[in-house]
Amino acid sequence: MLELKKVNVRYGAIQALKDVNLRVERQTIVALIGANGAGKSSLLNAVSGIVPYTGEISWNGKLLPHHPPAIVRAGVAQVPEGRQVFSNLTVYENLLAGAYVNWSKQRIEKNIERVFSLFPRLKERASQSAGTMSGGERQMLAIGRGLMSEPSLLLIDEPSLGLSPILTTEVLALIQQVNEQGVTVLLVEQNARKSLEIAHRGYVLQNGKVVMEGTGRELLNDPAIQEAYLGVSGCA
Amino acid sequence: MLFQQIVNGISVGSMYALLAVGFSLVYNILGIANFSHGAMIALGAFFSYWIARYLAVPVPVAILASIAFTGLSSALVELVTLRILRKRGQGSLYFFIASLTVFNLVTAVLVYISRGNIVSYPRAFLSGTFTIGNLYIPWIDAGMLLISIVCLAVLSYVMFKTRFGLAVRAASFSIKAAQLMGMDIDAIIQGVFFVSGTLAGVTGALLGVKYAVYPYIGNFVYMALFACVVGGLGNLTGAVLGGLLIGLLETLVSAYISSAISPALTFAFLVVILLLRPQGLAGRATEEKI
Amino acid sequence: MLRRAASILAISALVLLVAGMGISAQADVIVIGEIAALTGPTAQQGLQERNGAVLAVEEINAAGGVLGKQIKLITYDFKGQPAEGVSVYRKLVQQDKAVVIVGTNFSNVNLAMAPVAEQLKVPVLSNAMEPAVTTPEPGKVNKYHFLAQPSSIEQGAIVARYALDELKFKTAACLVNKGNSFATSQAEAFRDYFNANGGKVLDYIEVPAGAVDFKAQLTKIKASNPDCIYIPQYAQEAGLQVKQARELGITAVVLGANTLGVPPFVEAAGSNAIVAGTYFINNVHFGDPRLADFMARYEKRYGEPVITTNVFFGYDNVYIIKAAIEKAGVAEPEAIRTALENTKDVKILQGAGTITLDPNTHRPVDMPAWIFKWEADGTTVPMTLMYP
Numbered sequence: 001m002l003e004l005k006k007v008n009v010r011y012g013a014i015q016a017l018k019d020v021n022l023r024v025e026r027q028t029i030v031a032l033i034g035a036n037g038a039g040k041s042s043l044l045n046a047v048s049g050i051v052p053y054t055g056e057i058s059w060n061g062k063l064l065p066h067h068p069p070a071i072v073r074a075g076v077a078q079v080p081e082g083r084q085v086f087s088n089l090t091v092y093e094n095l096l097a098g099a100y101v102n103w104s105k106q107r108i109e110k111n112i113e114r115v116f117s118l119f120p121r122l123k124e125r126a127s128q129s130a131g132t133m134s135g136g137e138r139q140m141l142a143i144g145r146g147l148m149s150e151p152s153l154l155l156i157d158e159p160s161l162g163l164s165p166i167l168t169t170e171v172l173a174l175i176q177q178v179n180e181q182g183v184t185v186l187l188v189e190q191n192a193r194k195s196l197e198i199a200h201r202g203y204v205l206q207n208g209k210v211v212m213e214g215t216g217r218e219l220l221n222d223p224a225i226q227e228a229y230l231g232v233s234g235c236a
Numbered sequence: 237m238l239f240q241q242i243v244n245g246i247s248v249g250s251m252y253a254l255l256a257v258g259f260s261l262v263y264n265i266l267g268i269a270n271f272s273h274g275a276m277i278a279l280g281a282f283f284s285y286w287i288a289r290y291l292a293v294p295v296p297v298a299i300l301a302s303i304a305f306t307g308l309s310s311a312l313v314e315l316v317t318l319r320i321l322r323k324r325g326q327g328s329l330y331f332f333i334a335s336l337t338v339f340n341l342v343t344a345v346l347v348y349i350s351r352g353n354i355v356s357y358p359r360a361f362l363s364g365t366f367t368i369g370n371l372y373i374p375w376i377d378a379g380m381l382l383i384s385i386v387c388l389a390v391l392s393y394v395m396f397k398t399r400f401g402l403a404v405r406a407a408s409f410s411i412k413a414a415q416l417m418g419m420d421i422d423a424i425i426q427g428v429f430f431v432s433g434t435l436a437g438v439t440g441a442l443l444g445v446k447y448a449v450y451p452y453i454g455n456f457v458y459m460a461l462f463a464c465v466v467g468g469l470g471n472l473t474g475a476v477l478g479g480l481l482i483g484l485l486e487t488l489v490s491a492y493i494s495s496a497i498s499p500a501l502t503f504a505f506l507v508v509i510l511l512l513r514p515q516g517l518a519g520r521a522t523e524e525k526i
Numbered sequence: 527m528l529r530r531a532a533s534i535l536a537i538s539a540l541v542l543l544v545a546g547m548g549i550s551a552q553a554d555v556i557v558i559g560e561i562a563a564l565t566g567p568t569a570q571q572g573l574q575e576r577n578g579a580v581l582a583v584e585e586i587n588a589a590g591g592v593l594g595k596q597i598k599l600i601t602y603d604f605k606g607q608p609a610e611g612v613s614v615y616r617k618l619v620q621q622d623k624a625v626v627i628v629g630t631n632f633s634n635v636n637l638a639m640a641p642v643a644e645q646l647k648v649p650v651l652s653n654a655m656e657p658a659v660t661t662p663e664p665g666k667v668n669k670y671h672f673l674a675q676p677s678s679i680e681q682g683a684i685v686a687r688y689a690l691d692e693l694k695f696k697t698a699a700c701l702v703n704k705g706n707s708f709a710t711s712q713a714e715a716f717r718d719y720f721n722a723n724g725g726k727v728l729d730y731i732e733v734p735a736g737a738v739d740f741k742a743q744l745t746k747i748k749a750s751n752p753d754c755i756y757i758p759q760y761a762q763e764a765g766l767q768v769k770q771a772r773e774l775g776i777t778a779v780v781l782g783a784n785t786l787g788v789p790p791f792v793e794a795a796g797s798n799a800i801v802a803g804t805y806f807i808n809n810v811h812f813g814d815p816r817l818a819d820f821m822a823r824y825e826k827r828y829g830e831p832v833i834t835t836n837v838f839f840g841y842d843n844v845y846i847i848k849a850a851i852e853k854a855g856v857a858e859p860e861a862i863r864t865a866l867e868n869t870k871d872v873k874i875l876q877g878a879g880t881i882t883l884d885p886n887t888h889r890p891v892d893m894p895a896w897i898f899k900w901e902a903d904g905t906t907v908p909m910t911l912m913y914p
Contacts, residue, residue, distance in 0.1 A: 050415045072418025084413040086406050097406045101418035103399055149418060237749045240774070244741035351569040354762035356793045363796065365773050374773040447738040447766055448794045450567070455736075490742035496704045496732035498742075 001025055002047070002076075002153055002186065007055035009042045009208075016042040017053070018208045024153070024201075026060070029176070029185040031195040031216065033229050034205035040188040043205070044155045047071075047186070048078045059153055072101045077151035081158040082138035085145065087131030091122055094130050094141055098148030107150070115144035118174065136167040143174065153184045160191050172198050192229040196220045204229070240371055241491045242484065247377035249483020250384040251439055251446075255456060256463035256475035257391065258435030261428050264408040264470045268328045272313045272335040274457030275342035276433045280306045280440025282346055285449040288357055295361035295445065303437040310433020311426050313338055318429075319422065339454060346451035354450040361445055376446045387438060388476065394431070395472070404428055408470075462502070466509050468516025477518050555598045556591075556857040558583070558847060559618030560840070561611055561629035561639075564603035567762060570790070571631070571836040576601045577828050578840030579628065584827075586844070592851045599844075604630060608638035615639050619648045626651065626850075626862045628843040631836065633659060633678070633707040636671065643670040649863040651846060653839045655681060656711040660888035672866050673889045674843055674874075674881060675809050678708065678758075680914035681895060682715025685756065685781050685807050688897050688912060690725050693779065693805075695753035698727050701743055701767060703759050705735020712758035712783055728752050740770050748776045758783035765794025765801070772800050782806040787898060787906055788834055802902035809876040810838050811896045811908045817875055835876075842874040846881060878911070 002024040009017040017039045024030040032040050046053040049068045057064045064071055077098075086094050095115060099108045116123040119140040125133060130141060139159055146154055156175060160168035168191060176198050179185050189195035196202050196216040204212040204225065212219070219225050255277065262270040284302035288295050317334040362376040395401035403424050407414035415421050436457075443453055459482060460475075467478025485505060489498045509516065560579050563572030583599045591597060600622050604611035611630065618624040626649050630636060633656030640659055643650050649670045652659065655678035660671045676684070689695045698720055702713040710732075717727045728750040731743045744767070747755060755771065755778050757764045764782050771780065785791070786806035795801045812821065812832060820841075824832050832838075847862070849872045854861035869883040882891045894913045898906045 048416055050412060067420075068415040069418045069420045072416075077418075078416045080413055080416055084410055084416075086409045086413065088409045089402075089405060093402060093405075097402055097414075097417050097419075100399070100403065145417070237745060240745045240748075241742060244739075244745060247741075248739055347565065351565065353570065353790060354567060354765075354794050356796055360796070365775060367775065372773065372775040448762065450762070452736075486739075487742040490733075491746050494732075495737075495743045496734055499734045 001060060002184065003056075003058050004043070004047070005056040005058075007043070007046055007053050007057060009039070009046050009051055009053045011051075016051075016208050017046065020055075020205075020208070020210055022203055022210060022213075024184055024186050026152075026184050027179070027182055028200040029179050029187060029198055031192070031199035031202040032186065032188045032205060033192040033195065033202060033219075033225075035228075038205040039208040040205055041157055042208075044078055044157050044186070044188055047076060047155055069101060072149050072151075075150070075152035076155065077146045077149045077153070078155040079142050079146035079157065079159070081161045082135055082142050083161075085130045085133075085138045085141045087129065089130055090127050091130055091133070091141055092126040094145050095122075095148050098145035101149050108148075111148050111150065115147055118147075118177070119144050135162045136164075136171070139163060139167075139171055140174070143171075143178070147178065147183075151183060153186065154178065156185060156187045156189075158188060158190060160189060160194070168194060192225075193220065237491075241487055243371055243373055243377070245484035245487035246480065247374075247380060247483075248487060249480035250381045251443060251456070251479070252459045252463045252483050253476040253479030254384045254387055254435055254439045255460035256467065256479045257388065257472055258432040258439075259457070259460040260464050260467075260470065260472055260475040261404070261432045261435075263464065264472075265404060265411070265425060265428050266318075266328065266331070268331050268335070269461060270335045270429075270432070271332070271457060272310065272317075272338040272342075273432065273436050273460060274339040274454035275313070276306045276310050276436035276454075277440035277443070277456055278342055278346055278451060278454035279309055280437030281444035281449045281453045282350070282440075282451075283437070284441035285355060285357060285444055288359065292358075295357060295359060299438065299441040299445075302441050303434045306437025306440070307430040307434040310436070311430045313433075314426050314429035318425070339457070343451055343454055350449075350451055354448045356448050357445060374446075376442070380442050380446065383438065383442065387435060391431070391435070391472075400424070400427055462506055464516075465506060466517060468518045471516060471518050474516050474518030478516065481517070554595055556593075556595050556851065557598050557600060557618075557622055557624045558844065559615075559622060559624030559627040560599055560601040561604050561614055561618070561627060561635070562601055562836075562840075563606065563630065563632065564601070566606040568606075568632075568760065570788070571834045572603070574832070574834045575629070575631075575836035575840040577824070578837035578842075579844050580840075581824060581827055582841045582844035582848075586848055592848050593855070593857060595857065597844075597848075600624065604632075604635055608632075608635045611635035612638050612642050615642060615650070616646070619646045624648065625857050625859050626847055626866075628652070628840070628847065630654060631675075631839055633711065637707060640668050640671050644668060647863075648859040649866055651843050651866065653843070654708075656707040657887075657889070658707070658711070667886060667888055670863060671888060672869075672883060674839070674846055674883075675876065675890065676893050676895050676914055677889050678711035679715040680893075681784065681807050682712035682717075682758065683719040684895060684912045684914060685712075685758075685783075685805075685897070686716045686719035686725070687723070688805070688910075689754050689756075689781060690720065690723055692897075692910070693754070695779070696725055697750075697752040698725060698754045698756055699729040699747040699750065699752040699778070700727060700731065700756045701740065701747065701759075702730070702732050702757075703735055703737075703763060704732035706759070708760075709758045709783070713756060716756050716758070738766060740767050741774065744771050744774050744776060747771075747778075748774055752778050754779040754781055756781045759785070761785045761788050761791035762794040765791045765796075768795045768804060769800055780804040784808045784835060784895070786900075792900075792904065798900075798904040799902055801900045804900045805909070806898055806900075806906075807895050807912075808835055808898055809893075809895050810835050811898075811911075813908070816879065820875060838874075838876050842876055842881070845874060846872055 004022040007020045045051040049066045049071045159171050199216040202219040283305045284298045288298035321330050362379045365374045403419045463478035467474025489501050562575045583597045587596050602614035628651050631653035633654040636652045636654035636659045651672045653675050657677045700713045703709040850865035853865040867885045871880045877893045884891050894911050897909045
């Protein structure tokens with residue numbers, strides 16, 4: 001279980017997260033929704049140790065260190081949005097980069113096979129530069145790369161950014177598939193409806209604070225959520 | 237005479253190339269012009285000279301030892317300047333200034349120690365000349381070219397075939413994404429400074445053998461900067477090409493136009509490149525760094 | 527904040543004033559200022575120059591001083607910068623109340639100091655060879671600047687005459703540091719003399735200041751295959767040029783300025799073998815029996831041998847000044863200036879042993895210099911004493 005207790009993040013005078021408490025049960029998908037600047041990415045980055053924070057973050061009962069390499073080694077990997085694949089490296093090298101913390105030939109080969117079976121497209125493009133790929137392919141690569149460290153918890157940031165609705169559905173289905181293989185997922189997604197549909201639970205962040213939580217279905221049916229994030233009142 | 241001038245140009249250019257590559261490595265990952273590179277050139281020249289003179293070891297051994305020294309010195313500079321500035325979240329301008337300060341400081345200390353004297357190696361190393369037809373090629377020039385090729389081959393092996401190289405290239409695209417892969421960014425940056433320092437050190441030592449050892453020898457760092465700009469900042473192949481091109485340009489301008497105006501023309505060429513092709517001759521349009 | 531700054535300034539001004547009064551109050555002392563290269567690539571020369579001057583001052587003071595007063599020598603470094611030379615000149619005049627200044631042998635520095643000396647009216651006795659230091663334009667003389675060795679016109683021409691008459695050379699090339707008027711003024715004189723007297727300068731190539739690679743220029747010279755190459759640069763730069771010329775297989779004889787008689791020249795060139803056969807000019811022949819006593823005195827006083835000609839600059843300049851002050855009868859800048867202008871047959875160590883200054887040019891009259899040759903065993907051999 002991922003547990004955040006009273007987590008605060010500051011950037012100078014701006015407080016990005018205020019006393020955030022949050023839990024993600026093992027092998028579930030939790031969606032984090034909120035407007036731009038609500039603190040969603042800051043929360044993921046705090047867990048990944050790349051922004052300083054106060055408070056406690058633990059995974060499976062153990063406090064996570066603040067050092068990114070140790071966090072990845074502890075089984076917590078982040079999939080940043082697709083533009084953050086290494087476009088100066090080939091697809092294959094991107095996957096190697098994902099395996100940085102467990103650099104052994106056999107494990108790399110095993111994990112690459114696993115990723116290729118999940119995303120056959122990547123296999124075709126293995127020797128191609130990641131910079132030449134389409135948005136959807138980059139997103140797949142980002143997720144595949146995230147799996148290379150054999151994470152038990154995957155933090156996924158905006159997987160649908162820049163994707164068509166069809167591709168978004170496809171990518172979210174893949175995330176569900178990854179989850180069914182036993183990986184816990186904390187998902188930040190601008191498309192609140194689609195992410196809540198696949199999530200077991202959801203949290204709503206507003207101005208750095210958790211303002212609401214519930215199961216995916218509860219949040220989907222909440223009128224306030226519908227108006228603010230699901231575009232039910234007509235401004236899609 | 238033209239062929240002799242081309243030989244002269246390539247011999248100068250190969251050194252610029254090696255300097256430019258080291259300079260470019262740090263620029264790639266941090267987006268910062270690292271002028272402490274100049275300090276490492278000067279230290280490389282002086283360390284190997286001192287070791288050769290006072291420990292009385294053969295010159296190649298002295299050069300190897302000095303390369304290790306400059307690598308470590310460069311890593312140390314990273315630790316006491318850049319690391320601290322980065323942890324404080326200070327901008328790259330601060331590092332630029334810090335690196336320039338380190339450069340000037342080291343130069344000033346070397347001026348003090350050497351009393352500003354130009355000195356040469358106690359024992360001849362790669363001295364003399366061989367001829368091919370009527371081409372005169374000093375052994376040191378041939379040696380420098382060979383050593384640059386070896387260094388570049390080793391560097392490209394490290395960059396493209398090792399875990400460290402992968403991390404450096406990844407971090408050069410995005411430090412944040414590299415950290416998310418579990419890469420220890422502090423260690424990687426320090427490693428890059430080490431490698432860059434060794435390249436500056438080997439060049440400094442060889443320049444010291446070729447010309448002489450003097451405290452202002454670090455000024456060759458400006459040629460590294462120019463070579464990088466001409467080749468395309470952030471592009472290692474471009475840095476090599478830029479170095480060779482500037483070496484040839486300098487030599488040919490000196491030979492066929494006017495040697496007194498050669499520096500002016502080199503700068504003019506640089507300005508033209510900056511205006512017409514800011515991404516450099518080998519560079520693609522600059523991608524925005526995230 | 528501003529008020530505090532103002533009061534700090536006021537206090538500093540007061541301190542300076544008091545300090546200044548303290549010095550000017552020592553009326554029984556004659557202050558001679560010296561400007562020299564105490565740091566930088568030519569520090570060895572500068573430090574020996576100071577040693578030479580100090581030795582002369584010690585001798586004079588021990589013998590009772592000048593006009594019954596002791597001489598106090600204050601030496602400042604110009605740190606390789608002409609601007610710093612100007613700044614320390616002002617300091618010597620305004621703060622230290624020096625009545626006359628000696629130094630430097632760097633034409634660029636004295637060229638910068640000359641107009642300031644005309645304003646502050648404290649004379650400078652220098653070894654800066656560029657003629658424009660004392661005569662900024664034909665027919666005009668800087669009243670407060672003097673030269674105590676053959677000018678670069680004379681030195682360049684002497685070397686050219688030696689190449690033509692003694693070495694029987696017909697063709698020459700000049701390689702010149704464009705950023706150093708010491709070099710350009712000699713090279714121009716060499717070229718003009720050589721061309722006007724039956725020889726031909728095939729290449730006259732200027733290189734930018736600070737260059738260390740001369741292969742492009744030397745390759746060009748090699749193609750025109752001259753009998754000799756004239757490189758009137760400072761020692762270390764010239765050393766690199768000789769080294770690179772030999773690397774390119776150039777066998778032409780190398781001729782140089784009075785800067786080449788020192789070990790740094792050989793070090794920069796790489797070895798004795800490389801510099802062997804190089805000729806250069808110098809005011810002093812260290813092995814001259816006339817100087818043996820002085821050489822021994824210097825070595826005894828400083829525990830190091832005389833290596834650079836600058837020792838003689840420093841030493842002789844102080845004695846030329848002493849003669850001028852005695853002639854003037856009073857240690858005042860204007861009187862010293864007039865006396866310096868009329869310096870006649872004053873005994874010195876350099877050249878043939880005396881110096882006379884021309885009131886119209888402020889430069890020596892008929893002061894000779896030696897031509898030397900580097901031998902393969904690392905010694906320099908005097909060939910002949912040549913008059914301009």
